Amino acid sequence: MNNESELIALKNGIISKISHEYRTPLTVIQTSTELLKIYYEIKDKxxxxxxxxxxNTSIEKMIKFLEDIVLLGKIESKMIDLNYEKVDIFSYIDSIITHYRTSHKNLQKIYYNKSGNNKIFNIELNLINIIFTRLLTNAINFSPKESEIKIEIHTTQDNFTVSIQDEGYGISPDKLENIFNPYKRFLEKDFxxxxxxxxxxxxxxxNLMNGEINISSEINIGTTITFSIPDKK
Incomplete structure (x- = not known):
């Protein structure tokens, strides 16, 4: 009975939260649309x-929210096509880091170290892209300017491991406990x-690639997330 009550409370909480998160950008859109008429008439460009x-910002926020819900649902239910391919993981990580260094050159300093002799892995590159870019984006978004972000990748014959360490605000132990739980996390965020x-x-x-992921964090010290992905034989 307790589990049933918890599920009902969780469902109601999610519905309420979704309603709130959509009401805010919709209100912005409505208000801004009304102001457009005034600014157009007085020619205030x-x-x-x-x-x-x-x-546009409010619309993008709503689209991103929907896209994440759909993507999570597909991945959780394994209703996503997996297309494995041979990838030079060092070259791939190099290219992503170069892009981030260019687009965020006035923010954090990104340091990168790689080790290991094997660099060709049979992996699902779309999923790797989701994992790496989201983790690196988080590290940038939750770290002060001029702080350091350290990325390390190590390869063996069977897998590769990537570690992303930031000097950000950190995550409290109570939030860390549910950090990968999408629904509890959703209810406690302000978005x-x-x-x-x-x-x-x-x-x-x-998980879809039979890998492992771990996270450690200290308040006002930073967060380190490490994930390991096996080579699909």
């Missing part, structure tokens, strides 16, 4: 453009910085 930007489903998507993506 700057305020007109700012209202357009608020509308100023994401949908709340990101780490659950990462965890389920790792």
């Amino acid at each position: 700057q305020k007109f453009d700012e209202a357009i930007e608020r509308i 100023t910085d994401g949908t709340g489903f990101g780490l659950a998507i990462v965890k389920e993506s790792v």
Whole structure:
């Protein structure tokens, strides 16, 4: 009976949270649309453009929220096509880090170290992309400017392991306990910085490839997330 009550409470909480998270951007869109008429009539181009930007930001937020829900559902139910391919994992990580260093050059300093003789792995690259880019984006979003982000990759004949360490705000032990639980995580987030489903998507993506993921964190010290993916023989 307790489990049933908890499920009902969880369901009601999720419905309420979704309603709230959609009401906010919809209110922004509604208000900004009304202001557009005023700014157009008085020919205030700057305020007109700012209202357009608020509308676009709110729409993007809603789309991202829906996309994450759909993606998590597909991965959890294993209703996603897995296309394995031979990939030079060092070259792939190099290219992603180069992109992030260029696009975030005024933010954190990203350091990268790689070791191991084997670099060719048979992996699902779409899932690897989801895992690595989301973790690196989190490290950037939750770290102060000018702080350091350290990325290490080590390969063996059977798998490769990636570690991403930041100097961010850290995660409290009570939140760390449910960090990969998408629904409890969703209920406790305020969504100023994401949908709340990101780490659950990462965890389920790792699971689909029979990998492992671990996280450690200290408040005001930083967070380290390590994942390991086997070579599919």
